[in-house]
Amino acid sequence: MCCPSATLAVWSSAWLSGAAASDDVLDALQVWGEAHEVVAHDDATAEVFDVPVAGDVPATPARLLGALRRLGSTDSRLVLPVAGDVRGLGAGGPFASAALGAGEALVFADLGYGVVPRHLAEGLWRWTVFTVAAHPISGTPAPEYVPLGEAEHGLTEAVRESAGALQALDVAGDRPGVRAELSARLRATPRQDWPRGMPGRALRVLQRAEEVGAILDLARADEPGGAVSASAAARRAQALRPLDEAVRRARCAAVNEAVRLLARTSETF
Structure with missing residues (x-):
């Protein structure tokens, strides 16, 4: 069943397209754990997504879904990076490091942000929203499209x-x-x-x-x-x-x- 990022990618896309309810997305995430929380890596990202920074009382995934709809996201991409293959993670920085450590991430290429899940404890996952560091020439990378x-x-x-x-x-x-x-x-x-x-x-x-x-x-x-x-x-x-x-x-x-x-x-x- 792949990974939590794959679950969020598919179900959030279904929700944004009108093919699923928000409760359906939350139910799908419970396959991985009963509780999921959302924070932002930094203050600027927290303001954009209307979620608290790490260290404050976290938000729920419903807040993340609402932000994606408000921001008009239509292009989420799953990335599964490993050492030696970090395509789609941008020009390094905190997001790339977190994604590589987790071995997975979800990139919203059209927004320039990404989210990385972390298993905190039995039944508890934390999703952290990051800015994806853009390359100074090519800009924010869209993960490779593979037919x-x-x-x-x-x-x-x-x-x-x-x-x-x-x-x-x-x-x-x-x-x-x-x-x-x-x-x-x-x-x-x-x-x-x-x-x-x-x-x-x-x-x-x-x-x-x-x-x-x-x-x-x-x-x-x-x-x-x-x-x-x-x-x-x-x-x-x-x-x-x-x-x-x-x-x-x-x-x-x-x-x-x-x-x-x-x-x-x-x-x-």
């Missing part, structure tokens, strides 16, 4: 190539019960509901990325039959890197395509 078909094809190819590499390295060996582990992991993942109008192909790609992501988690684990030496672990990480990148790319492409199509529905009203 859904291209991302889906890339995921399929990465699965094939990584499977061959891992087999050659024999790092998955004869690990017993791996299919049962995978099934259990997928069953334990909370089920995310999506709004009416969620594009079928985007949903299919997202679900496929989740399945491959679960396989990645198992492949990384140092269980019996897995790589245990430092050199074998390094080779395994190298073999899995393209697959990890393909999963992140597919997740972003699926979510951002859903956001794009949901935003278009508002143009028909």
